[in-house]
Amino acid sequence: MNKYVKILSLILASCVLFCGCKDKKEVVEEPTDTVSELNYKELSKKQLEVLALENDGEAAFYLGQIYDYGLEEESKNASEAFRWYQVSSDAGFPYGSLYLGYCYLNGAGVEKNTETAGELFQNALDNDVKEGLVGLARCIILNNDEERFSEAREYIEEAYNLNLLDGFYYMGYVHEKGIDTEVNVEKAVECYEKAASYESDDVGDQFAINSANTRLGYLYANGLLGEVDGKTALSYLKKAADNGFLEAKYYIGIMYLSGIGIDKNPEKALSYFEEAAEEDYAPALSQIAYIYFNGNGVEPDYEQAVYYEKLAAAQGYAPSQINLGYLYENGFGVEKNLETALAYYKLAAESDFEGANEAITRVESLLSK
Numbered sequence: 001m002n003k004y005v006k007i008l009s010l011i012l013a014s015c016v017l018f019c020g021c022k023d024k025k026e027v028v029e030e031p032t033d034t035v036s037e038l039n040y041k042e043l044s045k046k047q048l049e050v051l052a053l054e055n056d057g058e059a060a061f062y063l064g065q066i067y068d069y070g071l072e073e074e075s076k077n078a079s080e081a082f083r084w085y086q087v088s089s090d091a092g093f094p095y096g097s098l099y100l101g102y103c104y105l106n107g108a109g110v111e112k113n114t115e116t117a118g119e120l121f122q123n124a125l126d127n128d129v130k131e132g133l134v135g136l137a138r139c140i141i142l143n144n145d146e147e148r149f150s151e152a153r154e155y156i157e158e159a160y161n162l163n164l165l166d167g168f169y170y171m172g173y174v175h176e177k178g179i180d181t182e183v184n185v186e187k188a189v190e191c192y193e194k195a196a197s198y199e200s201d202d203v204g205d206q207f208a209i210n211s212a213n214t215r216l217g218y219l220y221a222n223g224l225l226g227e228v229d230g231k232t233a234l235s236y237l238k239k240a241a242d243n244g245f246l247e248a249k250y251y252i253g254i255m256y257l258s259g260i261g262i263d264k265n266p267e268k269a270l271s272y273f274e275e276a277a278e279e280d281y282a283p284a285l286s287q288i289a290y291i292y293f294n295g296n297g298v299e300p301d302y303e304q305a306v307y308y309e310k311l312a313a314a315q316g317y318a319p320s321q322i323n324l325g326y327l328y329e330n331g332f333g334v335e336k337n338l339e340t341a342l343a344y345y346k347l348a349a350e351s352d353f354e355g356a357n358e359a360i361t362r363v364e365s366l367l368s369k
């Protein structure tokens with residue numbers, strides 16, 4: 001994606017004055033053209049801003065990455081990332097369209113909209129950015145459009161055959177989940193390992209690499225390849241966790257909390273959950289609440305449990321919403337309040353969370369009395 005800018009040197013014509021000195025030779029300067037490479041990755045945020053404001057789509061794209069991934073000591077800011085990806089896309093830079101598509105796909109900095117995401121992925125693909133193939137497939141899968149699952153698989157297979165990193169990872173996902181095919185965990189592992197071993201320093205590639213390591217850890221930890229293999233699971237998960245991947249930190253915490261293939265260690269579990277919670281990872285926040293509620297390695301603290309569940313529930317995390325309903329229904333860490341309990345149960349029911357409707361019926365019955 002590097003852009004080459006030709007810097008034209010001025011050709012200066014030198015005039016030689018003849019002062020009767022015939023032995024002086026005329027000096028002619030050879031014209032020189034200097035080609036320098038403009039490496040956007042090495043430009044500062046300020047330099048990128050100057051270029052982006054001059055409608056440089058590639059500069060705007062790299063500004064989006066700074067806010068998307070928290071580079072140059074910037075905090076992650078999904079809204080700012082979305083803004084600059086939009087500028088990049090509008091300027092006609094196809095990778096700007098690709099990443100803007102993922103903003104819409106994931107609801108990052110903008111309301112989730114898979115239709116708009118699909119249009120942007122198609123735009124990227126039309127401009128020879130083949131990663132748009134996986135984006136189109138993900139729109140279909142996210143919409144749970146089973147009638148088009150074969151189409152999604154075809155997109156992913158094409159990306160896989162092009163040796164694209166996302167193609168390796170999502171082909172593993174297709175086989176693990178059985179999308180338009182039989183579940184084949186061994187094939188999933190083969191694909192995930194291709195993604196996990198992919199060598200790239202590109203910040204945009206790290207999600208697929210970390211996700212592949214995390215899925216491999218999950219499969220080994222849950223014995224989906226035979227015996228539970230905690231050692232192998234941890235080796236994969238730690239690769240992703242050391243790279244800052246929150247889901248991997250969460251799974252390591254679960255392994256230590258439950259003793260999955262390793263010795264139980266609630267203190268280590270809590271430390272991993274807290275690392276993920278620092279970036280507001282909802283499942284980790286909910287697990288911290290669970291630890292405080294049950295007193296696993298800490299003194300039981302119902303108020304702390306309520307606090308952490310509220311942080312997770314505010315993100316729309318259904319398990320925390322139903323847990324808060326239970327805490328309010330029974331007065332753990334808060335004053336008993338059936339109306340508030342019912343409200344949280346209804347929020348969980350909107351996500352079709354198991355047990356939410358039964359809880360609603362129970363509390364409505366209590367209120368009617």
